[in-house]
Amino acid sequence: xxxxxxxxxxxxxxxxxxxxxxxxxxxxxxxxxxxxxxxxxxxxxxxxxxxxxxxxxxxxxxxxxxxxxxxxxxxxxxxxxxxxxxxxxxxxxxxxxxxxxxxxxxxxxxxxxxxxxxxxxxxxxxxxxxxxxxxxxxxxxxxxxxxxxxxxxxxxxxxxxxxxxxxxxxxxxxxxxxxxxxxxxxxxxxxxxxxxxxxxxxxxxxxxxxxxxxxxxxxxxxxxxxxxxxxxxxxxxxxxxxxxxxxxxxxxxxxxxxxxxxxxxxxxxxxxxxxxxxxxxxxxxxxxxxxxxxxxxxxxxxxxxxxxxxxxxxxxxxxxxxxxxxxxxxxxxxxxxxxxxxxxxxxxxxxxxxxxxxxxxxxxxxxxxxxxxxxxxxxxxxxxxxxxxxxxxxxxxxxxxxxxxxxxxxxxxxxxxxxxxxxxxxxxxxxxxxxxxxxxxxxxxxxxxxxxxxxxxxxxxx
Amino acid sequence: xxxxxxxxxxxxxxxxxxxxxxxxxxxxxxxxxxxxxxxxxxxxxxxxxxxxxxxxxxxxxxxxxxxxxxxxxxxxxxxxxxxxxxxxxxxxxxxxxxxxxxxxxxxxxxxxxxxxxxxxxxxxxxxxxxxxxxxxxxxxxxxxxxxxxxxxxxxxxxxxxxxxxxxxxxxxxxxxxxxxxxxxxxxxxxxxxx
Ligand code: SF4
Numbered sequence: 001x002x003x004x005x006x007x008x009x010x011x012x013x014x015x016x017x018x019x020x021x022x023x024x025x026x027x028x029x030x031x032x033x034x035x036x037x038x039x040x041x042x043x044x045x046x047x048x049x050x051x052x053x054x055x056x057x058x059x060x061x062x063x064x065x066x067x068x069x070x071x072x073x074x075x076x077x078x079x080x081x082x083x084x085x086x087x088x089x090x091x092x093x094x095x096x097x098x099x100x101x102x103x104x105x106x107x108x109x110x111x112x113x114x115x116x117x118x119x120x121x122x123x124x125x126x127x128x129x130x131x132x133x134x135x136x137x138x139x140x141x142x143x144x145x146x147x148x149x150x151x152x153x154x155x156x157x158x159x160x161x162x163x164x165x166x167x168x169x170x171x172x173x174x175x176x177x178x179x180x181x182x183x184x185x186x187x188x189x190x191x192x193x194x195x196x197x198x199x200x201x202x203x204x205x206x207x208x209x210x211x212x213x214x215x216x217x218x219x220x221x222x223x224x225x226x227x228x229x230x231x232x233x234x235x236x237x238x239x240x241x242x243x244x245x246x247x248x249x250x251x252x253x254x255x256x257x258x259x260x261x262x263x264x265x266x267x268x269x270x271x272x273x274x275x276x277x278x279x280x281x282x283x284x285x286x287x288x289x290x291x292x293x294x295x296x297x298x299x300x301x302x303x304x305x306x307x308x309x310x311x312x313x314x315x316x317x318x319x320x321x322x323x324x325x326x327x328x329x330x331x332x333x334x335x336x337x338x339x340x341x342x343x344x345x346x347x348x349x350x351x352x353x354x355x356x357x358x359x360x361x362x363x364x365x366x367x368x369x370x371x372x373x374x375x376x377x378x379x380x381x382x383x384x385x386x387x388x389x390x391x392x393x394x395x396x397x398x399x400x401x402x403x404x405x406x407x408x409x410x411x412x413x414x415x416x417x418x419x420x421x422x423x424x425x426x427x428x429x430x431x432x433x434x435x436x437x438x439x440x441x442x443x444x445x446x447x448x449x450x451x452x453x454x455x456x457x458x459x460x461x462x
Numbered sequence: 463x464x465x466x467x468x469x470x471x472x473x474x475x476x477x478x479x480x481x482x483x484x485x486x487x488x489x490x491x492x493x494x495x496x497x498x499x500x501x502x503x504x505x506x507x508x509x510x511x512x513x514x515x516x517x518x519x520x521x522x523x524x525x526x527x528x529x530x531x532x533x534x535x536x537x538x539x540x541x542x543x544x545x546x547x548x549x550x551x552x553x554x555x556x557x558x559x560x561x562x563x564x565x566x567x568x569x570x571x572x573x574x575x576x577x578x579x580x581x582x583x584x585x586x587x588x589x590x591x592x593x594x595x596x597x598x599x600x601x602x603x604x605x606x607x608x609x610x611x612x613x614x615x616x617x618x619x620x621x622x623x624x625x626x627x628x629x630x631x632x633x634x635x636x637x638x639x640x641x642x643x644x645x646x647x648x649x650x651x652x653x654x655x656x
Contacts, residue, residue: 038495076493094656127538143540145569192532248652256652
């Protein structure tokens with residue numbers, strides 16, 4: 001019987017397999033950030049353990065960092081960043097600290113420096129590690145105890161997942177983007193739909209996506225409950241990886257590509273679950289509720305909980321109360337007061353280019369606060385070389401430094417109580433962007449157009 | 463880690479599905495660099511509502527948390543199980559859990575127990591009816607018991623053994639260092655290093 005892509009990568013990393021035990025997998029790359037690591041390093045110190053492979057461990061600061069110049073004014077954040085600096089020094093780990101070149105959101109810098117490559121196992125104490133699956137890597141989010149386990153042993157015990165295929169076919173409408181594909185997938189399978197599975201995204205629409213688009217799709221696998229998301233590597237992948245600082249060179253490159261070409265699901269591979277999405281029926285999506293499956297298209301209205309199936313009714317009622325939305329309101333009539341373009345879902349150069357094209361020569365609507373936060377220092381510099389910073393600032397956006405920023409309420413960029421955002425991030429949970437804040441998830445195109453119009457809309461309507 | 467064998471106590475009924483880890487412990491409390499002290503911030507936002515079940519003193523001292531499906535979805539923060547444990551819970555019973563959350567619980571000995579939706583419903587009803595209802599979660603027998611309820615649950619054999627013995631995963635893996643060495647020796651040389 002044929003094997004799936006994910007199964008191939010899995011099998012290539014089994015260090016030990018024993019009856020009744022989880023497989024022990026080798027970890028090729030361990031990404032570390034300041035929030036989920038301090039207790040893990042403490043654990044090592046307490047038990048007198050060392051980091052087994054410092055050379056396979058890479059750290060950066062992203063969650064806590066301010067995105068404006070100047071000192072870190074929050075003392076507890078400073079303490080957490082300082083803890084990572086000390087731990088990296090003590091355990092001799094490569095760190096891309098705040099203020100230095102190479103710093104950025106952990107899921108943006110891995111691919112951009114060429115650390116992320118096809119066929120690898122990658123872990124990070126962060127659920128959006130699934131982003132790296134866009135390269136055909138098996139990339140899994142882990143908790144702090146597991147971070148400690150990987151630091152100490154470079155392995156991770158994992159029970160074997162199930163394999164799910166999500167196939168996207170048909171012609172994607174020109175006003176839709178990778179973000180709309182994944183929001184549609186989540187709306188279809190539900191927030192727990194991928195539980196226990198590794199999803200492989202396949203089909204012509206996925207193949208046609210850039211690496212940035214594939215990363216956006218894989219990024220939100222976790223919002224569908226999946227353990228990871230993957231796309232089989234192809235020429236698009238190889239072209240992206242080639243020449244990056246940590247990519248293989250010359251003979252090693254040839255050997256690597258030969259191997260990477262074998263990383264695809266066999267024609268007779270059997271998936272435990274299969275979902276088909278017709279891209280031609282997609283529209284730009286806007287979330288209305290407090291989980292990412294609660295979304296409708298831009299042409300839609302806020303749903304009436306009474307019309308939903310009973311299991312979803314109460315959650316929808318609570319979500320609408322929290323979001324202060326009335327059933328039946330047209331999405332296009334909803335007016336956010338904050339626009340956030342950023343996060344590991346949508347903060348790469350391609351995302352910023354798309355958004356810049358929309359706002360070029362236009363002005364942000366009166367009274368709106370609009371932020372563009374590049375995912376990494378490298379993205380920021382590239383964008384500035386192209387003059388995108390000017391396009392945004394001329395339009396009335398704030399142009400910030402690299403970090404997680406308003407994706408989560410952990411750093412100075414937060415929503416106030418009752419603030420309503422159009423956000424290109426991945427989570428619309430209650431309070432995610434700051435206490436009492438109300439989040440609508442959208443693509444960069446919709447976020448940019450909404451900034452100009454002052455209500456949810458698409459660039460085509462401007 | 464302390465062995466987990468049998469948990470007996472009263473329960474708190476949190477009748478919501480898709481409870482995400484941002485609700486269990488909001489991001490602004492993740493800045494502590496210690497493992498302890500998170501219990502005070504458990505469900506911090508929801509707790510501001512006087513009607514929230516955690517504020518209902520009839521359920522004070524509960525050691526078992528009953529919840530809806532897909533419990534613990536969202537961020538991978540282990541601070542979520544730390545907060546639940548720090549508050550005094552020893553087990554969470556729900557129809558399903560998000561994968562990372564479940565793993566995180568198992569690492570620290572907070573027992574995630576998956577029961578059929580109807581059984582969780584029955585337990586919630588029993589507890590709402592009489593908050594003093596005692597529930598027993600028996601990991602050795604893989605059973606959940608309450609008056610009129612007798613339900614089997616599932617747990618991977620290895621994990622169950624590890625919890626019953628109170629063994630630390632890292633120590634267990636380190637017994638296989640020779641196998642890790644052997645695997646490492648055969649890794650392709652194109653793989654990236656820092
Ligand atoms: S950008 Fe948001 S989702 Fe991504 S790693 Fe940072 S906080 Fe997590």
